[in-house]
Amino acid sequence: MHPFTYTKANTATEAIEAVAAGGPGTRYLAGGTTLYDLMKLNVETPTHVVDVTGLSGMREINTSGDRELVFGALARMSDVARDPKIVSDYPLLSESLWRAASEQLRNMATVGGNLLQRTRCAYFRFGEPFACNKRNPGSGCAAQEGIDRGHAVLGGSTSCIAVYPSDWAIALVAFDAEVDVVGSKGQRTIPLNNLHREPGTTPHIETVLEPDELITRIRVPVTPLGWASTYLKIRDRESYAFALASAAVGLEMDGDTVRDARIAIGGLATRPWRTREAEQSLIGQRLTPETARKAGDLALKGAKAGHMNGFRIELGARTVAEALMIAKQRGLAR
Ligand SMILES: Cc1cc2nc3c(=O)[nH]c(=O)nc-3n(C[C@H](O)[C@H](O)[C@H](O)COP(=O)(O)OP(=O)(O)OC[C@H]3O[C@@H](n4cnc5c(N)ncnc54)[C@H](O)[C@@H]3O)c2cc1C
Numbered sequence: 001m002h003p004f005t006y007t008k009a010n011t012a013t014e015a016i017e018a019v020a021a022g023g024p025g026t027r028y029l030a031g032g033t034t035l036y037d038l039m040k041l042n043v044e045t046p047t048h049v050v051d052v053t054g055l056s057g058m059r060e061i062n063t064s065g066d067r068e069l070v071f072g073a074l075a076r077m078s079d080v081a082r083d084p085k086i087v088s089d090y091p092l093l094s095e096s097l098w099r100a101a102s103e104q105l106r107n108m109a110t111v112g113g114n115l116l117q118r119t120r121c122a123y124f125r126f127g128e129p130f131a132c133n134k135r136n137p138g139s140g141c142a143a144q145e146g147i148d149r150g151h152a153v154l155g156g157s158t159s160c161i162a163v164y165p166s167d168w169a170i171a172l173v174a175f176d177a178e179v180d181v182v183g184s185k186g187q188r189t190i191p192l193n194n195l196h197r198e199p200g201t202t203p204h205i206e207t208v209l210e211p212d213e214l215i216t217r218i219r220v221p222v223t224p225l226g227w228a229s230t231y232l233k234i235r236d237r238e239s240y241a242f243a244l245a246s247a248a249v250g251l252e253m254d255g256d257t258v259r260d261a262r263i264a265i266g267g268l269a270t271r272p273w274r275t276r277e278a279e280q281s282l283i284g285q286r287l288t289p290e291t292a293r294k295a296g297d298l299a300l301k302g303a304k305a306g307h308m309n310g311f312r313i314e315l316g317a318r319t320v321a322e323a324l325m326i327a328k329q330r331g332l333a334r
Contacts, residue, residue, distance in 0.1 A: 002042070008051040012182050012214055015052050019212040020184060022048030028214060029053070030074060030113035033105050038118060041125055043135055058112075058216055069093075069220040073112025073179075077168070078103065080111055091330065092229035092248055093220070096171035099233045102240050112215040114168045115179070115195065116207065120242055121151065121162035133159045134203040141203075148306035150244070153313055155270035156304065160203030163267060164196060165242055170266035171231050173274050174248040177220045183213035192218075196271035225250035225262055228331030232323040233266075234315060243267030245316040247299075247323035251287070253331045258282040263324075265299055268316045275299035278320065287328050289321065296320035 005022070009015035019026045025047035029035055038044035052058070053074065060072040063085035071080055080086060081097035101109065123130040123142040131140030143151050143161050151161040169192065177192040195207050209215075229250035235241040246266035252259040261279040264272060278298040285291050296317035303313045 002039075002045045002047075004046050005048045006051065007048070008054055010054055012055060012216065015050050015055065015214055016182065016184055016212050018048070018050040022050065024211065026050060026211070031076070031109040033101075033109045034113060034117040038125070042127055043118075043125060052214065060217070065222065067222055069222065071111050071218045071220075073215040073217055074110045075112075076107060077101070077109045077111055077114060078106040081106065090175075090220075090226040090229065092171050092174065092226070092231050092250055093168075095231040095233075096167040096248065099231060099239075100167045111168060111218060112179075114166050115172075115192075115215065115218075116209075117166055118206070119162035120165050122147070124162055134162060134199070134206075137202070137204045144306070147308065149308040150242075151306060151309055152270045153268050153303040153305060153309055153316070154265075154273055154300070155198045157199050157201065157203070157270075159201050160199035160270065161306065162199070162203065162270060163242075164269060164271045165267075166272070167231065167233060167243065167246060167266055169196070169272045170246060170264045171248045172218065172220065173272040174250060174262040174264040175220050175223060175225070176262075177218055179215050180217045180219065181209065181213045181215050183210050185210070187216075189219075192272065193274055199270050223250070225252050225260060227334050228253060228327045229262075230323050230326045230330065232319055232326060234319050245312055245319045247316075247320040249320070249323040249327045251324070251327045251331055253287070253328065256286045258285055258287050261295075261324075263295065263299055263320060265316055265320060268300075268303070268312060275320075277301065282324075287324060289325065292321040292324040293317065295324060 007018045027046040029051045058072040058074040062070040077097045086094045130142040233243045233246040248264040250262040261282045264274045278295040299320045
């Protein structure tokens with residue numbers, strides 16, 4: 001047990017000041033389902049924990065606006081997943097949440113904390129004696145020569161091939177979401193697509209956030225691509241498992257022809273992976289199993305297989321293709 005101190009903040013300003021006072025080993029605490037888990041494994045050893053669950057105004061779920069959907073960072077995964085407007089008009093967003101974790105976890109976990117959950121790479125989570133540049137910079141990457149069945153085929157480097165695990169972030173990146181953050185230097189908005197970094201030579205630096213920056217809310221532009229959308233998640237068992245491959249897809253159709261498309265993939269890359277070339281390949285085309293499969297292949301373009309994970313390149317392409325056909329059917333059924 002590593003001793004740590006604890007503060008419960010009442011305002012964002014108090015929380016930010018508590019991080020400054022606590023120094024570099026300080027962490028925000030929301031639902032705790034990632035942070036406490038990693039503290040029990042001694043992977044995260046914060047010296048100070050700043051509980052933000054008492055902050056007011058950060059649990060809002062507003063899906064009635066004409067321009068955007070707004071989710072406070074402390075809104076619970078389960079509450080967002082069952083919001084009636086999200087269920088009916090944005091099934092992609094709802095499915096990405098209820099296909100994640102378990103009901104107990106979703107009742108505890110927040111949509112802000114979800115974006116900052118850390119990789120499930122076993123070499124990262126199970127500590128010494130495994131080398132891990134993310135956990136212990138400069139120590140190496142045991143996954144490169146190890147059991148890499150679940151590791152990334154896109155966005156990896158010689159320093160790290162750990163998969164980015166959030167399902168919700170994949171859905172959000174497909175729909176051009178942004179996060180509002182506040183820190184000691186003020187407020188700013190970050191497109192979700194820019195929040196997470198590829199590992200490069202510094203896999204321990206996972207996002208563009210400053211250590212004291214607090215995510216306050218997530219905003220998703222209102223889009224006609226919501227209706228014909230889906231989050232298809234392929235995993236080793238039917239529920240309570242992370243993705244082997246997933247696809248977040250939204251379509252705007254004119255009969256059989258694609259007017260607009262959004263595609264992002266999960267479970268396969270080191271960060272949320274938007275696939276614009278695949279999207280472009282569909283625009284103005286009839287959506288058939290063949291054009292869907294071509295988009296799937298483009299989504300996986302550049303994928304690099306390790307020793308055991310090559311099958312997930314084919315699986316990823318098929319997942320995208322199948323998700324496109326599901327989304328098309330949903331559009332036709334409206
Ligand atoms: C057994 C298990 C299975 C799971 N399966 C899945 C799955 O299939 N798919 C999936 O997507 N997820 C899955 N998860 C992960 C789960 O969704 C996350 O643990 C959860 O969403 C994190 O939210 P939290 O509020 O509990 O975050 P916390 O644990 O409180 O925080 C997580 C991190 O974010 C930081 N943080 C939290 N809130 C903020 C904020 N507002 N601003 C800045 N920093 C913040 C914390 O400092 C910490 O570093 C699983 C988790 C477990 C334990």
